[in-house]
Amino acid sequence: MLPVVAIVGRPNVGKSTLFNALTRTRDALVADMPGVTRDRQYGISDVGDTACVLIDTGGLVGQAEGIDYLTARQVHHAIDEAHLVLFVVSAREGLTSEDEAIGQLLRQHNRPALLVGNKIDGTNPDVALAEFAALGLGPALPVAASHRQGMMGLMEKATEMLPALEEEDTDSAEDADRLRLAIVGRPNVGKSTLVNRMLGEERVMAFDLPGTTRDSISTFMEKGGIKYELIDTAGVRRRSRVTDAVEKFSIVKALQAIDRAHVVVLMLDATEGITDQDTTLLGHILQQGRALVIALNKWDGMEEYDRKQVLSEMDRRLQFVPWARKIRLSALHGSGLKELYRAVKEAWRSATIDMPTPELTRVLLKAFEAHQPPMSQGRTSRLRFAHAGGNLPPRIIIHGNRTDAIPASYKRYLENVFIRHFKLHGTPLQIEFRSGDNPYKDKKNKLTQRQLAKRKRLKKFTKRKSRK
Ligand SMILES: Nc1nc2c(ncn2[C@@H]2O[C@H](COP(=O)(O)OP(=O)(O)OP(=O)(O)O)[C@@H](O)[C@H]2O)c(=O)[nH]1
Ligand SMILES: [Mg+2]
Numbered sequence: 001m002l003p004v005v006a007i008v009g010r011p012n013v014g015k016s017t018l019f020n021a022l023t024r025t026r027d028a029l030v031a032d033m034p035g036v037t038r039d040r041q042y043g044i045s046d047v048g049d050t051a052c053v054l055i056d057t058g059g060l061v062g063q064a065e066g067i068d069y070l071t072a073r074q075v076h077h078a079i080d081e082a083h084l085v086l087f088v089v090s091a092r093e094g095l096t097s098e099d100e101a102i103g104q105l106l107r108q109h110n111r112p113a114l115l116v117g118n119k120i121d122g123t124n125p126d127v128a129l130a131e132f133a134a135l136g137l138g139p140a141l142p143v144a145a146s147h148r149q150g151m152m153g154l155m156e157k158a159t160e161m162l163p164a165l166e167e168e169d170t171d172s173a174e175d176a177d178r179l180r181l182a183i184v185g186r187p188n189v190g191k192s193t194l195v196n197r198m199l200g201e202e203r204v205m206a207f208d209l210p211g212t213t214r215d216s217i218s219t220f221m222e223k224g225g226i227k228y229e230l231i232d233t234a235g236v237r238r239r240s241r242v243t244d245a246v247e248k249f250s251i252v253k254a255l256q257a258i259d260r261a262h263v264v265v266l267m268l269d270a271t272e273g274i275t276d277q278d279t280t281l282l283g284h285i286l287q288q289g290r291a292l293v294i295a296l297n298k299w300d301g302m303e304e305y306d307r308k309q310v311l312s313e314m315d316r317r318l319q320f321v322p323w324a325r326k327i328r329l330s331a332l333h334g335s336g337l338k339e340l341y342r343a344v345k346e347a348w349r350s351a352t353i354d355m356p357t358p359e360l361t362r363v364l365l366k367a368f369e370a371h372q373p374p375m376s377q378g379r380t381s382r383l384r385f386a387h388a389g390g391n392l393p394p395r396i397i398i399h400g401n402r403t404d405a406i407p408a409s410y411k412r413y414l415e416n417v418f419i420r421h422f423k424l425h426g427t428p429l430q431i432e433f434r435s436g437d438n439p440y441k442d443k444k445n446k447l448t449q450r451q452l453a454k455r456k457r458l459k460k461f462t463k464r465k466s467r468k
Helices: 015-030 065-082 098-107 125-135 152-163 189-202 251-260 277-286 305-316 335-349 357-370 408-422 441-466
Strands: 006-008 042-045 050-054 084-090 113-118 178-185 207-209 217-223 226-231 262-267 293-296 324-328 380-390 397-403 429-436
Touching: 006 042, 006 065, 006 408, 015 042, 015 050, 015 084, 015 113, 015 152, 042 251, 042 277, 084 098, 084 152, 084 429, 113 125, 113 152, 113 262, 125 226, 178 189, 178 251, 178 277, 178 335, 189 217, 189 226, 189 262, 189 305, 251 277, 262 277, 262 335, 277 293, 293 305, 293 335, 324 335, 357 380, 357 408
Parallel strands: 006 050, 006 084, 084 113, 178 226, 178 262, 262 293, 293 324, 397 429
Antiparallel strands: 042 050, 207 217, 217 226, 380 397
């Protein structure tokens, strides 16, 4: 279970800058995918050893009225969801009465809080941060978010302060063959109905496994020889109460479920088209590299015209995930369920596929022969061999030289070759290049260049000499 960390503080102390600094690597993963909505308020940090859900909040002011009141309510909500609060103060402006008010509020919430002294660049942190001791929250941890200074230390300290969340051992033997399936989507798209349908079809099951924190509940079922763990995001509690469970959308719960899942079913409401909330969820799924099946629910009872509309809208807005199957579904009537299971299994197989080095290398070299990357500065890149670099999502590491010069279009070409060869569907594929340029060779090249220059100079010199 991913721990949850909320960032709070008065306006302009650098909360969003800190959030950005801590989530930057994850953002980079989807940076080149136009159309993915990136959620600037929720993100996943993996600075240091512990990944966590990070929540950025709006600035809290002393007198909370009007819009400030709404912000304040959101901040309270974030604090309630969090296991740890990062309370950001500014070393530039020093301690203010607003800081004191927020300190008080945190004491009321009774959440562990870590005091973060931001903007220490160009100050003497010991002097500038001393006065914050008055908040009674211990010494402020010095950082400069806009310079990414102190980020490691901050996350180390945060990790120490996080309550021990029981590790769900995901790699135990009996767990290895279990398909962890999360069903996520906006409220009311029909997640509970689908879960019900999946459970109801089987004699099964089942027992709810109360999670380690307040909210997480998994349900187990077996179908067609495959053991599933359905990861709840729908507010499902007990089977009998599934239907009347009020669906409360919590992005934190969705993020935790996505993190835990092998395969994610993103459920859309076909009668409503694709909303920003849908693409936001999609962005999070991609950021975490999860296998994905898109389910278009409520397909029954739609007019032919509307069906065409929503299909073409989907093609347009979801074109950056061509690899994800789109299944038309009626969770209510059960149509499309077989196709959904098939797509889920296929995505699972693809995401956990075993790609032996000889096969990868053979495919790579064949593709390279058929099609070489364009020359850059008169020289070509060479690709030598490939090996697997992990699963969920599958990663392929390609070794060669001058790989820095390989354009994105060529990378996409290789991606497609591998996807076709291994029949991958429903999972992203990560390709990484490593330049194995022989350092000696490099030195030699530099030497020869230097020698060339020397020779040139000598030539000029001798020419001049002969002219004299
Ligand atoms: N010198 C310096 N400036 C910083 C640092 N961190 C943030 N800033 C600047 O402080 C200003 C406010 O930063 P934000 O991250 O927007 O602050 P915030 O707390 O999110 O503000 P609200 O969301 O409006 O409450 C910006 O101009 C940042 O560039 C830092 O470490 N050093
Ligand atoms: Mg902000």
